[in-house]
Amino acid sequence: MSANIESHLNENRVFKPAKDFVKKARVQSLAQYRTMWEESVKRPDKFWGREAAELTWQTKWKKVLDWKLPFAKWFVGGKLNVSENCLDRHLDGVRRNKAAILWEGEPGEKRVLTYAQLHREVCKFANVLKRNRVKKGDRVLIYMPMIPEAAIAMLACARIGATHSVVFGGFSSDSIRDRIADCQASLVVTADGGYRRGSIVPLKKNVDDALKDGASTIRRVIVYRRAGNEVAMVEGRDVWWHSEVEQVDAKCPAVALDSEHPLFILYTSGSTGKPKGILHSTGGYLLQAYATCKYVFDLRDEDVYWCTADVGWVTGHSYLVYGPLACGATSLMYEGAPNWPENDRFWKLIAEYGVTVFYTAPTAIRSFIRWGDEWVTKHDLSSLRLLGSVGEPINPEAWMWYHERIGGGRCPIVDTWWQTETGAIMISPLPGATPTKPGSATLPFFGVDAAVVDDEGREVGVNQGGKLVIRGPWPSMLRTIYGDKTRFRKTYWSEVKGCYFAGDGARRDKDGYFWIVGRIDDVLNVAGHRLGTSEVESALVSHPAVAEAAVVGRPDEIKGQGVVAFVVLKTGATVTPKLRDELRSHVGHVIGPIAKPDEVRITEALPKTRSGKIMRRLLKEIACGKAVTGDTTTLEDLSILAKLSASGE
Numbered sequence: 156m157s158a159n160i161e162s163h164l165n166e167n168r169v170f171k172p173a174k175d176f177v178k179k180a181r182v183q184s185l186a187q188y189r190t191m192w193e194e195s196v197k198r199p200d201k202f203w204g205r206e207a208a209e210l211t212w213q214t215k216w217k218k219v220l221d222w223k224l225p226f227a228k229w230f231v232g233g234k235l236n237v238s239e240n241c242l243d244r245h246l247d248g249v250r251r252n253k254a255a256i257l258w259e260g261e262p263g264e265k266r267v268l269t270y271a272q273l274h275r276e277v278c279k280f281a282n283v284l285k286r287n288r289v290k291k292g293d294r295v296l297i298y299m300p301m302i303p304e305a306a307i308a309m310l311a312c313a314r315i316g317a318t319h320s321v322v323f324g325g326f327s328s329d330s331i332r333d334r335i336a337d338c339q340a341s342l343v344v345t346a347d348g349g350y351r352r353g354s355i356v357p358l359k360k361n362v363d364d365a366l367k368d369g370a371s372t373i374r375r376v377i378v379y380r381r382a383g384n385e386v387a388m389v390e391g392r393d394v395w396w397h398s399e400v401e402q403v404d405a406k407c408p409a410v411a412l413d414s415e416h417p418l419f420i421l422y423t424s425g426s427t428g429k430p431k432g433i434l435h436s437t438g439g440y441l442l443q444a445y446a447t448c449k450y451v452f453d454l455r456d457e458d459v460y461w462c463t464a465d466v467g468w469v470t471g472h473s474y475l476v477y478g479p480l481a482c483g484a485t486s487l488m489y490e491g492a493p494n495w496p497e498n499d500r501f502w503k504l505i506a507e508y509g510v511t512v513f514y515t516a517p518t519a520i521r522s523f524i525r526w527g528d529e530w531v532t533k534h535d536l537s538s539l540r541l542l543g544s545v546g547e548p549i550n551p552e553a554w555m556w557y558h559e560r561i562g563g564g565r566c567p568i569v570d571t572w573w574q575t576e577t578g579a580i581m582i583s584p585l586p587g588a589t590p591t592k593p594g595s596a597t598l599p600f601f602g603v604d605a606a607v608v609d610d611e612g613r614e615v616g617v618n619q620g621g622k623l624v625i626r627g628p629w630p631s632m633l634r635t636i637y638g639d640k641t642r643f644r645k646t647y648w649s650e651v652k653g654c655y656f657a658g659d660g661a662r663r664d665k666d667g668y669f670w671i672v673g674r675i676d677d678v679l680n681v682a683g684h685r686l687g688t689s690e691v692e693s694a695l696v697s698h699p700a701v702a703e704a705a706v707v708g709r710p711d712e713i714k715g716q717g718v719v720a721f722v723v724l725k726t727g728a729t730v731t732p733k734l735r736d737e738l739r740s741h742v743g744h745v746i747g748p749i750a751k752p753d754e755v756r757i758t759e760a761l762p763k764t765r766s767g768k769i770m771r772r773l774l775k776e777i778a779c780g781k782a783v784t785g786d787t788t789t790l791e792d793l794s795i796l797a798k799l800s801a802s803g804e
């Protein structure tokens with residue numbers, strides 16, 4: 156953590172929002188932000204009550220917040236429907252025939268769905284769900300490529316009060332099976348396949364594999380034909396999306412749901428082997444997704460907004476689907492890879508669609524830098540007015556490149572810190588108000604009381620590292636870990652008394668700006684994807700040749716962090732280069748390709764303390780190729796150290 160702090164400490168450039176940007180912005184000065192922030196934290200009922208009044212409620216709430224640590228209820232007594240707020244309420248005015256989704260497939264097909272058309276498709280699919288016996292409160296698993304039907308399926312669930320759980324298309328069949336088992340889903344929505352870097356990802360086949368033992372709670376699989384690849388349809392279980400929608404009509408009322416009704420479950424990695432089902436609500440979640448789109452992206456009716464995240468991640472939920480649609484915005488959705496067919500696909504898309512607001516991840520930015528500026532300069536990016544970054548700390552070099560090469564020096568950058576658990580943006584500049592500093596997420600959003608504290612919960616001094624905590628509830632906070640309130644309390648609300656803590660370290664500078672250092676728990680951030688070290692460890696030990704495994708991260712120029720696995724083999728297993736590859740693919744098979752270790756190091760034993768705890772600090776140092784420093788007296792077997800250092804390939 157200290158190395159990171161030091162490199163940031165030398166960063167003192169400040170970029171003020173340009174005058175013409177400020178003039179049109181919703182919040183136009185730091186002073187205005189501070190006044191609004193004060194009110195939002197001291198009088199959340201007043202601030203959030205006013206914001207919530209901009210949404211459509213079928214029944215108005217009686218009380219803005221009911222807080223019994225760690226359980227919050229927002230807009231108690233209020234009833235609303237997320238799909239009505241994202242669709243129906245835009246149908247009366249000029250937005251009726253405005254593009255809601257501009258879509259481009261990786262091979263190049265184009266589709267446009269207006270708000271009226273999207274509404275019609277969502278209503279039809281909601282009727283398909285009902286026809287297939289999905290009821291309010293049932294769980295629906297969505298495993299889709301980046302096509303409009305992914306959003307349609309999500310909104311259709313929301314319309315009838317079914318709780319969706321989207322699984323990223325890059326996850327394996329084992330991951331699908333575990334998630335179905337955890338949330339007891341009754342129906343899967345999938346596609347035959349989706350395109351990625353010119354090949355077809357066999358989504359339906361992965362679903363088949365996940366359901367193959369027959370023990371699952373799934374009664375029905377609805378399959379959208381996207382890629383045309385051959386699939387096996389199981390009689391009595393599988394049906395085609397297309398023939399189902401032909402059987403239903405296009406009218407489907409949006410059910411009035413309690414503000415606290417569970418909208419979705421999204422699984423994310425933690426510090427144990429089992430991913431956690433993060434549960435989000437209806438009213439509070441939608442409100443903060445909406446309000447952050449409005450203030451952080453300063454979204455306007457004339458914007459063409461593009462968030463490059465996959466719907467399988469929380470960014471896709473909040474900033475591809477729910478936030479922008481609640482704002483009535485036009486969103487671009489692109490199915491495939493940034494380097495297909497060539498390295499300039501993103502810039503081509505921006506120029507062609509006239510994208511004005513662009514939101515992507517630092518890992519992508521670092522790849523663009525490596526690919527070279529010539530891919531960028533070929534295209535006219537002058538439509539852009541605002542840039543966003545999310546998913547991991549952005550290094551000042553990448554920030555500057557983004558600012559100059561993509562933003563032409565004129566676009567503010569909003570570096571947005573948040574998490575699957577927080578549901579929406581928590582710390583970020585407001586583009587017309589907050590002077591930015593390369594690498595800093597700057598200041599908390601309205602209603603967010605963030606602080607950096609020590610282990611006793613005391614706020615640390617200027618530029619001192621500590622734990623990033625949130626003091627008190629916010630509208631889009633997770634309500635629980637699905638089915639496990641005890642784990643919810645223990646994981647998030649017990650490390651620092653009275654505060655939410657979810658694994659990040661940070662410091663604040665003299666201006667109160669937050670500089671996020673990154674995870675300080677056993678969670679890695681690989682190319683913006685969150686990965687639990689113990690998850691990868693369990694995957695490794697599920698291989699017949701492996702006795703024990705320890706996984707650590709090491710800095711990686713492009714991905715932020717890379718995965719290094721230390722593996723102890725069972726007696727009798729022999730070390731071959733083939734085995735290392737096999738272990739890597741095994742992890743890819745169990746979790747998904749994103750989890751494959753960059754390096755597998757076979758060792759005779761792992762360094763442990765006398766109480767049997769693996770000494771990860773040592774392993775990290777070895778993985779980085781550094782000499783081992785610090786106290787090693789608690790090591791059980793010191794000779795292990797020498798053996799480990801020699802374990803590289």
Ligand code: WT7
Pocket residue numbers: 423468469470544545546547548549570571572573574575576596657658659671673674680683684685
């Ligand atoms: C973790 C959350 C937020 C949606 C995508 C990831 C890291 C996220 C930033 C940022 C520094 C960031 C944190 C956080 N992170 N945004 N702007 N600056 N770090 O969601 O998978 O739940 O991961 O991503 O470490 O804890 P996630």
